[in-house]
Amino acid sequence: MRMMTPGKRHLPLVLWLDALCLLIFLSLPPGIAQAQDPHGPFKFTKIDLELLQQSNQADEEVTRKGLVFDDPAAAAYIEEIGMKVVPEAPLENVKWRFRILRDPEPNAFALPNGTIYVTSGLLALMQNEAQLAGTLGHEATHVTNRHSYLENRSARKKIATATVFAAIGGAASGGNGIAGIAIRSVVGRIIPSLIASTIFGYSRELEHEADVYGLQAMARNNYAPDQMGAVFETLKSGYEVDLAKEQHGLYTDHPRLDERIKYVNEMSETLKLQGEPVVRAAEYSRQMERVMRHDISLEILTGRARTAVGVAKRLTELNPDNAENFYWLGEAYRALGGRMFRPQAEELTDSAKNAARKQLGKMTIFEYEASLRTTPQGKTVWAENVKLAEAAYGRSLALDPNYAKAICGQASLYDEDGRAAQALEGYRKYLELAPNAMDAYRVKKRVADLEKTAAVPAPTTTTSQN
Amino acid sequence: MRRIATIILLAFLAMPAWSQFEHPDLKSGKAVVKTLVILPPNVRFVKNGVKSVEEMPEVSRDLENALPPLITEALNQKHYEVNDKAFSSDALEKDSDLKYAVADLQKRFDEVLPQMQRKPKDVRKGRFTLGDEVAKLNPGGTADAMIFVRGFGQTVTGGKSFLSAMAHNYTYSGMFYHIAVVDAHTGNVLYYGVAGGLGSHLVKTPSAGKSMEKFFKNFPEGKSSS
Numbered sequence: 001m002r003m004m005t006p007g008k009r010h011l012p013l014v015l016w017l018d019a020l021c022l023l024i025f026l027s028l029p030p031g032i033a034q035a036q037d038p039h040g041p042f043k044f045t046k047i048d049l050e051l052l053q054q055s056n057q058a059d060e061e062v063t064r065k066g067l068v069f070d071d072p073a074a075a076a077y078i079e080e081i082g083m084k085v086v087p088e089a090p091l092e093n094v095k096w097r098f099r100i101l102r103d104p105e106p107n108a109f110a111l112p113n114g115t116i117y118v119t120s121g122l123l124a125l126m127q128n129e130a131q132l133a134g135t136l137g138h139e140a141t142h143v144t145n146r147h148s149y150l151e152n153r154s155a156r157k158k159i160a161t162a163t164v165f166a167a168i169g170g171a172a173s174g175g176n177g178i179a180g181i182a183i184r185s186v187v188g189r190i191i192p193s194l195i196a197s198t199i200f201g202y203s204r205e206l207e208h209e210a211d212v213y214g215l216q217a218m219a220r221n222n223y224a225p226d227q228m229g230a231v232f233e234t235l236k237s238g239y240e241v242d243l244a245k246e247q248h249g250l251y252t253d254h255p256r257l258d259e260r261i262k263y264v265n266e267m268s269e270t271l272k273l274q275g276e277p278v279v280r281a282a283e284y285s286r287q288m289e290r291v292m293r294h295d296i297s298l299e300i301l302t303g304r305a306r307t308a309v310g311v312a313k314r315l316t317e318l319n320p321d322n323a324e325n326f327y328w329l330g331e332a333y334r335a336l337g338g339r340m341f342r343p344q345a346e347e348l349t350d351s352a353k354n355a356a357r358k359q360l361g362k363m364t365i366f367e368y369e370a371s372l373r374t375t376p377q378g379k380t381v382w383a384e385n386v387k388l389a390e391a392a393y394g395r396s397l398a399l400d401p402n403y404a405k406a407i408c409g410q411a412s413l414y415d416e417d418g419r420a421a422q423a424l425e426g427y428r429k430y431l432e433l434a435p436n437a438m439d440a441y442r443v444k445k446r447v448a449d450l451e452k453t454a455a456v457p458a459p460t461t462t463t464s465q466n
Numbered sequence: 467m468r469r470i471a472t473i474i475l476l477a478f479l480a481m482p483a484w485s486q487f488e489h490p491d492l493k494s495g496k497a498v499v500k501t502l503v504i505l506p507p508n509v510r511f512v513k514n515g516v517k518s519v520e521e522m523p524e525v526s527r528d529l530e531n532a533l534p535p536l537i538t539e540a541l542n543q544k545h546y547e548v549n550d551k552a553f554s555s556d557a558l559e560k561d562s563d564l565k566y567a568v569a570d571l572q573k574r575f576d577e578v579l580p581q582m583q584r585k586p587k588d589v590r591k592g593r594f595t596l597g598d599e600v601a602k603l604n605p606g607g608t609a610d611a612m613i614f615v616r617g618f619g620q621t622v623t624g625g626k627s628f629l630s631a632m633a634h635n636y637t638y639s640g641m642f643y644h645i646a647v648v649d650a651h652t653g654n655v656l657y658y659g660v661a662g663g664l665g666s667h668l669v670k671t672p673s674a675g676k677s678m679e680k681f682f683k684n685f686p687e688g689k690s691s692s
Binding site for chain 1: 506508516517518520521523524527555558562563564565566567568569570572573574577578581584594595597598599601602604605606607626629630633651
């Protein structure tokens with residue numbers, strides 16, 4: 001006689017539900033259950049066309065919400081490079097478009113309708129045309145090989161299966177005994193996790209494929225293929241302290257950066273070019289100057305002041321006669337606040353990163369910035385940054401003494417540093433030079449506040465202030 | 467026990483309007499609000515099905531377009547002047563600097579919002595601010611306050627409801643709006659709360675209108691009563 005254990009009592013139910021699950025899985029439409037060969041003729045299913053429509057809507061959304069940087073010259077340049085690395089033959093339901101996304105995070109992505117977005121953050125960090133070509137070639141591969149559609153189909157199938165398994169886990173746990181909990185744990189939690197992991201694994205394969213095709217596209221156009229690895233190196237080194245917890249293994253959609261750098265560099269050595277490798281750093285920098293300046297404002301806005309300083313420094317080196325470039329360097333140093341440009345060793349320890357993560361989880365960006373300046377070290381660093389910012393604004397004003405933005409930036413620096421009289425003088429001059437500026441009201445208000453609190457008398461002659 | 471907890475949670479979530487939190491300056495009358503401008507609302511609505519969570523851009527956009535007049539109506543009833551055209555699509559299309567400035571301010575709000583969600587009571591301590599950069603979008607200082615709206619909603623398919631119930635992981639349709647009234651001169655968050663609730667009917671415009679009315683019910687009366 002066999003002993004009946006609680007676990008065994010549940011077994012027939014689990015088997016029955018497994019059979020039901022298999023039935024549901026097999027009854028999924030063929031377009032979902034089976035991914036198509038990405039290299040063969042692609043047949044659009046209803047689901048694909050829905051995704052295509054969503055992509056077109058996403059394009060409209062980002063434009064409407066002011067997330068695309070409208071710079072015709074830079075856009076034309078990116079399109080010129082992009083069109084070199086996309087296939088010549090037209091693709092069904094693809095219209096190639098290249099757009100600059102106003103986002104300081106270095107990134108690029110492609111929508112299945114053929115729109116490729118490169119963030120201002122990535123454009124500001126890249127060094128030359130070859131790197132841009134590699135990035136665009138990588139993204140174009142996602143479009144050409146219909147990766148989004150394939151991934152969407154695969155994800156839908158796997159999510160459906162995971163949902164069914166989770167439901168089975170719930171139903172199978174009718175008993176409250178230990179076995180019931182174990183079954184729920186295995187069927188309802190572990191199996192969906194395994195399925196989800198294959199989704200991300202699949203995506204990593206596609207990323208690898210895109211890297212390989214991107215390199216080939218670079219080589220076809222004589223772009224130095226080793227520059228693709230250089231982009232990854234740039235991403236890896238970055239200016240900011242990386243507070244994201246490192247994700248290894250299954251839950252990353254891109255192959256790990258080190259692994260990627262290795263295989264991209266190995267492959268680039270084997271590729272044959274038709275002539276001298278093309279890099280074009282000077283042309284790229286010239287074309288991207290406005291994008292870089294715009295990106296600095298976004299870096300500052302999102303608390304990435306170190307990157308802002310890095311990009312601004314590069315701009316001033318590239319074009320040392322431009323007053324605007326030095327103005328942005330001043331702004332970037334002012335935004336650095338109580339941080340040093342280069343992260344200090346103590347900031348890079350795990351405990352320091354954990355503490356920073358914790359603080360950022362509890363504070364707003366203003367509170368965090370203010371907290372950095374209150375420490376003794378923060379106060380010293382702020383004093384250093386004030387000097388550097390002052391020098392940058394000074395250089396900007398030496399190049400153009402009536403450059404209103406630099407006058408206002410310098411005044412804001414004095415204001416933040418508690419030098420009310422100098423701040424007032426600067427603000428007043430700014431209002432004389434730019435009475436209709438977008439921030440004129442804000443500055444007038446600040447002048448009024450300073451006059452009240454700092455007891456600095458208003459000038460006898462009437463200016464444009466209220 | 468688990469079912470009881472779920473019922474209590476549902477009863478709490480299904481409340482059409484949650485508490486609102488007022489800045490001390492608004493409560494004391496130090497911050498005087500007569501005229502408000504509405505920044506373009508951001509709404510994300512999804513269809514949560516068995517196979518995927520799909521964006522529903524048309525529904526999102528319809529709600530985004532419907533909200534400003536509904537908020538205007540709710541505030542007009544409280545005798546406020548509301549400008550819901552200052553940052554309309556037409557106005558933004560004509561001026562790319564304005565478009566970028568609005569997008570940047572929206573981003574700043576999105577960075578502060580998680581902290582407000584985490585500790586909404588801190589609005590009463592005057593903790594939250596977007597900074598005086600908000601005044602950039604207040605030419606001439608004509609507006610006293612700005613309204614930010616973030617909507618999050620989903621409709622759950624029958625299959626997903628059934629399967630999630632089987633997994634004891636109940637999923638419901640609903641629509642929630644995080645609304646903040648921000649001082650247009652200083653950037654201080656003067657009033658914050660959540661409107662909406664559970665139920666697929668809340669996606670429809672009349673329900674959104676009711677949600678707005680309820681949300682602003684406790685907002686101080688406007689100029690005619692002051």
